[in-house]
Amino acid sequence: MANVISDETIEYVGILAKLELSGAEKENAKQDxxxxxxxxxxxxxxxxxxxxxxxxxxxxxxVFREDVVTNGDGHEAALANAPKQKNNSFEVPKTIG
Amino acid sequence: MDIFQLTAVELGQKIKKKEISVVEAVQKFMERIEAIEQDVNSFVTIDKEGALAQAEAVQKQIDAGELTGPLAGVPVAVKDNLCIEGQLTTCSSKILGNFKPTFTSEAVLNLQRAGAVIVGKTNMDEFAMGSTTETSYFGPTKNPHNLAHVPGGSSGGSCAAVVAGEVPYALGSDTGGSIRQPSSFCGVVGIKPTYGTVSRYGLIAYGSSLDQIGPIAKDVTDCATILEAIASHDEKDSTSVLREDYDFTAALKDDVKGMKIGIPKDYFGEGLDAEVKAAIQKAVEVLERKGAIVETFDLGLVKYAIPAYYVIASAEASSNLERFDGVKYGYRTEEYDGLHNMYKKSRSEGFGAEVKRRIMLGSFVLSSGYYDAYYLKALRTKALIKAEFDKAFAKYDVIIGPAAPTTAPELGKSLSDPLKMYLGDIYTISLNLAGLPGMSVPVGTDSKGLPIGMQIIGDCFQEKKMIRAAYTYECATNKEHETIAAMSRKEA
Known part of the structure; x- marks a missing residue:
């Protein structure tokens, strides 16, 4: 039986996938x-x-092992990749109103 | 003979005998890269300065007698989904366009311990999703044998770099055929080891239960030598397996007397190009003349491997790629309204069409109400496919067939019909589901001069049988099909 994907389903899958598809992309995604x-x-x-x-x-x-720290403090290197950082932390949009 | 025609092991010997220095070798390959890279586009990143610095350091260690292995001083290229500390690692995606890892993958560390000099990172299908290297954000790689054709994928950059003589060898990764299919299209030797043989630590995950790293080189000896260097048991990868054997070069024996080879009828049916079929049959006859016992058999369930794979791989991809959210690394959209909008816009702008397609499919098959019907059904199918191979390997030492149904298609002809492109993985994909090792060995060319690869499949942990068959074939044919691309168009 041929599968039919509704607009609601594509909308819902988009939420799960954290993707914002344009109108044309949604139509393509449905067909695909x-x-x-x-x-x-x-x-x-x-x-x-x-x-x-x-x-x-x-x-x-x-796989278990003893919980022993083997790596040093890598926070500077890790933060160097962040698109935005502030006060030694990753900066994200406000999440609590 | 030009240096770029040497195998990795041959070059390693010359370095050991001081016939050439490591710095000289690296410079020669850099000259080659500079001459032809604009035509081939094998690389995302070329690290000339870094490579020359590594070369000097490695030379000192060789001179001090600290590095004595066969790969000491030999340049290598690494697929761009393998993390190297401080070096751009993009997965050929916009979303990781500026990502510099804080650690190095275990496979690359193993190569560095063996004295390898890393000259750059190779182009690939975005996040290894594709069969042509055309889904790369950085533009397609071309097949060095004919620049109007694709090199295959997803490790297309690695295979093209080797056959173009830009590097003696390269690392690739294989989730559904991504080492074996481009090796077949480019006319190089590539091995996908048994799942768990090479640590996946530092390999940016696509389908974690299917991904394996493996070598790509000009001949079987190189591949066995490289595999021996990169394979290791690693506690940082929970699926890493402690094997009984790591001495893959011990299998480089010109002898298949009494070896039982199974030829699956299902791999030679509808859809297989006539020239590919003839070349594989001829190659099997070579092994038969060398004393192997060849028998055809019904493998069964072949047509169910692709649908099962796309459910499992997409499901795992949708989960693995959740980490790319514009917070910790990679691309973040310019304008957004709140956290969730930032996630969605960053991902939608950062991922390409094929990646989005698989994330959507994966999210769907894992969603409530569909999980049993699709995801669990695919995992049950996987169990049945594994059982079919178990039955076959009770009778045969290795299974032989084509690596791909055709030779390399022309550029621009594959992406418009994804399902058709997926069907090209029919002979490679079931090995990933069953965890089996497989390799592609060049056995000829079609009437257009495009290479044809023979796939040799081993039972789990039986790489040595596979390598022995490949090596014997190579000896019998005097390596006649393992030539690097002429790249004559440039000079013409």
Whole structure:
């Protein structure tokens, strides 16, 4: 069955993705997604009942180590990449009214 | 012989024997880069000054007997998604256009410990999303064999730089074929190791469960040598695997007697270019004459690998790329109204079309109501695909097929139909889902003179079998398909 992506869905996915798409971009995104989902739906031909989802090929275990500081104070180098900084901190727009 | 025709190991030997100094070698490659880079556009950053400084330091260490390995003093280029402290690392994206990491990736550190001299950072599809290197914010890389064609992608800059003779070898990364497909299109040797073999620490993540770093070079000996240098168990990467073997060069043996090679029928069906098919079949016959036992078989589930991959890779990408928000590093939009508007505008202006497409798809398949139907379904499919390979490797030492269904397409012909472009990954993508190692080896050219690559696939942790088959093929054919591009257009 052909997938139909509504304006509301694209709006909602845009919020999740933190992307602001223009009108033309939204139309393209709808078409792209419909086409891709139609293609992805071929997976429904496969019977996967009882198959465990495999997130990693090898067993992944938590890797623990002692919590010992090995790096020095890198705040100057880290802040050097910030688009805006103030008082030794990243500067962001006001978040609390 | 010109220096840029030497393999990395051959150049390392010349440096060791003092036939050439490290500084001289770096200068020669810089001259080559300066002569042809405007045609090829392999690099995002060329660090001439830094490379010459490294060369002097490395030469001193060689002279003092502190650096004795095969790669000591040999120049290298690194894909621009691998962090190097203080050096521009852009992922070929506007959003990271001014990013200078505060640390160096483990794979690059391993190369530096081996005495490598890093000459620059190579161009790629933006965030490694693409198969042509055309989604780069810094313009496409051209295929050095024919400048009207793409080099493949996403490690297109690394492969083009090697085959153009701009560097003896390079590092790439492979999430769905991004080392093997451009290696095939450019006529170089490229290895994607078993997942977990090379630390991903400092590799800017695309699809974390699929990404692997690997070598790109002129021949099999180089690739085995480089892999030996970059592979390591690293506690900074929780998916790093402690392997039983790291001595990949031990597999450089001209011998496939009794080796069982499986040829998946599904890799030779509809969609495969006739010239590519013929070249791969001829190459397999070479191995058969050398004593390998060749058998065709049904691999199964091949057509489900691409849809499963695009769900998983897009899902992981949408999560991994959340960090680019205009706060800590990279691009921030000029004007905004509040925090959320700043995030959205910075990301929308900073990311290119293909990256946005995958973030949108990934956000959708992970969203409530669709997670089970798409994301978990894809992970279940992945389990089935892995089981198919397990069955095959119970019978065969290696599996051989094409790396890509065609040779390199012309520039500008791929991006308008993304789904069609994705289908070009059909032979490479399932290895990433199953964690398997794979490599591309040049086996010929088509009637237009564009290279054709044979893909050799190994079981997990069986790189050595793969390398042995590739090396044997190379010996039998006298490396006739491993020539660097003439780049004659410039001189003509």
């Amino acid at each position: 997604m419909e086409k891709m989902l139609d293609y992805i739906d071929t997976l429904n031909e496969l019977d996967t009942a009882g198959i465990e989802p495999m997130s990693h090929v090898f067993p992944v275990n938590n």
